[in-house]
Amino acid sequence: MELYVNHAGYTYCGSCAAHAYKQVDPSITRRIFILGPSHHVPLSRCALSSVDIYRTPLYDLRIDQKIYGELWKTGMFERMSLQTDEDEHSIEMHLPYTAKAMESHKDEFTIIPVLVGALSESKEQEFGKLFSKYLADPSNLFVVSSDFCHWGQRFRYSYYDESQGEIYRSIEHLDKMGMSIIEQLDPVSFSNYLKKYHNTICGRHPIGVLLNAITELQKNGMNMSFSFLNYAQSSQCRNWQDSSVSYAAGALTVH
Helix, strand or coil: CCCECCCCHHHHHHHHHHHCCCCCCCCCCCEEEEEEECCCCCCCCCCEECEEEEEECCCCEEHHHHHHHHHHHHEEEEEECCHHHCCCHHCCCCCCHHHCHHHHHCCCEEEEEEEEECHHHHHHHHHEEEEEEECCCCCCEEEEECCCCCHHHHHCECCEEECCCCCCHHHHHHHHHHHHHHCCCCCHHHHHHHHCCCCCCHHHHHHHHHHHHHHHHCCCCCEEEEEEEEEEEEECCCCCCCCEEEEEEEEEECC
16 A cells, blocks of 8 residues: 655644545554655665664654665665754654554554655656565555645745636646646656646655556556545745645555
8 A cells, every 4th residue: 555645744734644644554554665755965866764763752663674675685775874864854754643553553563764865767667666566565555755836935936827816726726737647647747747847746756656666566467546635735825925835645545
């Protein structure tokens, strides 16, 4: 199973993220892959943590060293420093949700945090192929961490389609166009959408990796569908001085 979940402050997007985590079945989930974008360090590949345990307010989460060993052996990964690990919020924000969702089976699962860099399309395909075998296992859960549009002068992004009415309506229309393309599970269409509109979706590379993993599994006859469950904005932009971040939550179903 795969979840698409936002990663901003809980007061802004906690209820939105909860729509995704509600889909988790702790009775079958044994490994949770958390793919988050790198916000602070330039990274052209993907990186693994250098620690064994992540602490949460609820209980400690163990990193799966067996899976980490398999990934490391491919030569496709680097290690993130402890400083990078502690600074990066895109993975961290999901840890309490993960702990809460899995509370009834807290000693029976491990996590696999992966920091995803600014990958080229060909690298997204390579990592997608690598992760596809793990995605095919129903006891593995994938969490893809991303917010949607970051709009306003502080984000240097101010796309506005006046035909949609107020600015926040234009942002919603732009986001939902992207969400619809993600639901089609087509990595090429998603890449083309980003090139055309330059929507500031911070987790575009984790999304690209998972879309490519899904494409790989579909080639082998697996039937899947993805649907978004919730959409929200931190505030409603009405003038050029305003700013907002959009959030979405969704889940992949294997049929």
